């Protein structure tokens with residue numbers, strides 16, 4: 134399937150009903166799956182969570198929260214947690230898994246994140262911006278910067294692919310109006326990084 138046939142919201146709504154199942158299938162428990170079958174993905178989750186904690190936020194937003202894997206890991210830190218995703222099936226799974234205190238909103242973050250400017254201390258993504266087509270990436274970054282008061286944490290893949298739902302973006306360029314606080318390679322994965330940007334005053 135070629136990239137021009139990729140309809141992002143449709144694709145993720147379809148995939149949402151089987152997403153967690155795909156992860157669980159080949160192991161007995163999700164945690165074993167994360168540690169044994171998907172060590173890279175677990176390493177990425179650990180990386181983004183530790184960078185978010187370093188930003189010492191009160192209010193945190195995940196763009197492209199999916200089934201709530203990272204939001205769940207952030208619970209019990211005293212953060213006010215919010216997640217945005219345009220897939221209602223991914224959000225439905227997240228709602229069953231995570232704390233009822235976490236606010237989930239269905240929205241396309243490349244168009245409009247339904248919160249006022251500077252609403253969150255830290256806005257983050259994990260394995261989501263790589264699924265935003267080239268034509269929509271600027272809109273996504275603009276919205277992420279608009280709703281962040283201070284920090285933006287991006288844990289994303291930067292390699293080239295032929296997969297129809299994956300796109301390569303230059304995050305340092307897209308966030309060049311922010312200060313690059315850190316860029317860490319995720320262990321076990323050569324082309325995934327966690328970037329931390331700070332908004333300039």
Ligand SMILES: C[S@@+](CC[C@H](N)C(=O)[O-])C[C@H]1O[C@@H](n2cnc3c(N)ncnc32)[C@H](O)[C@@H]1O
Nearest residue numbers: 145197198199202218219220223241242259261
């Ligand atoms: C690979 S999943 C990652 C989910 C989660 N961040 C994690 O690490 O487990 C990518 C998610 O990004 C969401 N997504 C992609 N493009 C989006 C957009 N433009 N607006 C909102 N959500 C989007 C998809 O629906 C999907 O849930």
